[in-house]
Amino acid sequence: MAINFPALESFHFAPNLYDPNVYVCSCGAAACSLLSGVNPYKVKKIYQRLKIPNAHPGHFELSFVLDFLRKYFIVTEVTEHDILPPGTHEVKNNITENHVLLLVQAFSGRENSYSVIWKGKVFHALEIYPLDKLELINRPAKKVFIISNKKKIKCSQ
Numbered sequence: 400m401a402i403n404f405p406a407l408e409s410f411h412f413a414p415n416l417y418d419p420n421v422y423v424c425s426c427g428a429a430a431c432s433l434l435s436g437v438n439p440y441k442v443k444k445i446y447q448r449l450k451i452p453n454a455h456p457g458h459f460e461l462s463f464v465l466d467f468l469r470k471y472f473i474v475t476e477v478t479e480h481d482i483l484p485p486g487t488h489e490v491k492n493n494i495t496e497n498h499v500l501l502l503v504q505a506f507s508g509r510e511n512s513y514s515v516i517w518k519g520k521v522f523h524a525l526e527i528y529p530l531d532k533l534e535l536i537n538r539p540a541k542k543v544f545i546i547s548n549k550k551k552i553k554c555s556q
Contacts, residue, residue, distance in 0.1 A: 401481075401484070402475060402477065402481050402493070402545075404493035404494060404495075404498070404545075406547075407473070407475060407498060407545045407547040408495060408497035408498055408547075409497060409498065409499045409517070409546075409547060409548055410497055411548075412499050412517050412518075412548070414433050414434075414515070414517075414522060415432060415433055415434070415435070415436040416433070416525075416527075417429075417432060417438075417439055417525055418525075419524075419525035419526060422439050422440065422525060424439040424440065424442075424443055424524070424525065425443070425458060425459060425524070426506075426512050426513045426514070426523055426524040427442075427446070427458065427459025427463075427464055427511070427513050428440075428442040428443045428446070428459065429513070429522075429523070429524045429525045430464065430501060430513035430514070430515055430522070430523075431459075431464060431467050431468065433515055433522050434468060434471070434472065434499070434501075434515065434546055435467070435468065435470075435471045435472075439525075442467065445467070446459055446463055449463065451463070458510050458511065459511070459513070460511075461503060461511055461542070464501075464513060465544070468501070468546060471548075472546050472547060472548055473546075473547040473548075474501070474544050474545075474546060474547075475544060475545045475547065476542065476543070476544050477494070477543045477544065477545060481493075482494075494545075496517070496518050496519060497518075498517070498545050499515065499516075499517045499545065499546040499547070499548075500515065500516040500517065500543055500544065500545060500546070501513065501514075501515055501543070501544040501545075501546050502514045502515075502516060502540045502542070502543055502544075503540065503541045503542040503543075503544075504538045504539065504540050504541065505538060505539050505541055506538055511541070512538070514538075515546075516530060521534060
């Protein structure tokens with residue numbers, strides 16, 4: 400099924416920011432917190448209570464991040480075939496700066512690293528920096544998801 404990209408745009412995204420000098424947390428907890436408003440320490444406690452076998456305590460499993468975010472948002476994976484469907488010969492630039500993107504990136508080794516991109520900014524582990532044109536070359540995206548707030552948003556917890 401084709402993705403309706405314009406329907407998933409977010410013209411009002413209010414990132415929930417926490418002071419990196421006060422909060423020390425993984426990028427998974429930071430991404431979940433940034434998007435949902437749930438305190439990153441609470442996100443970490445929820446993750447730790449699951450006791451996922453063989454999980455590294457500081458690195459969130461993708462399944463947890465997606466399940467957590469689906470409580471608050473519509474989460475749509477974007478694949479190569481969504482960007483360039485089979486039989487198509489040109490990319491249509493369907494993803495815009497108005498899409499809130501969750502990227503699962505390769506930062507170090509085989510660990511997942513989670514970043515959020517919106518309006519030319521990268522939010523990673525409580526830090527914010529401008530999106531550099533080489534970001535996805537130097538830290539390739541393993542998976543990309545559009546986070547859409549078209550669902551009823553719950554109050555912060």
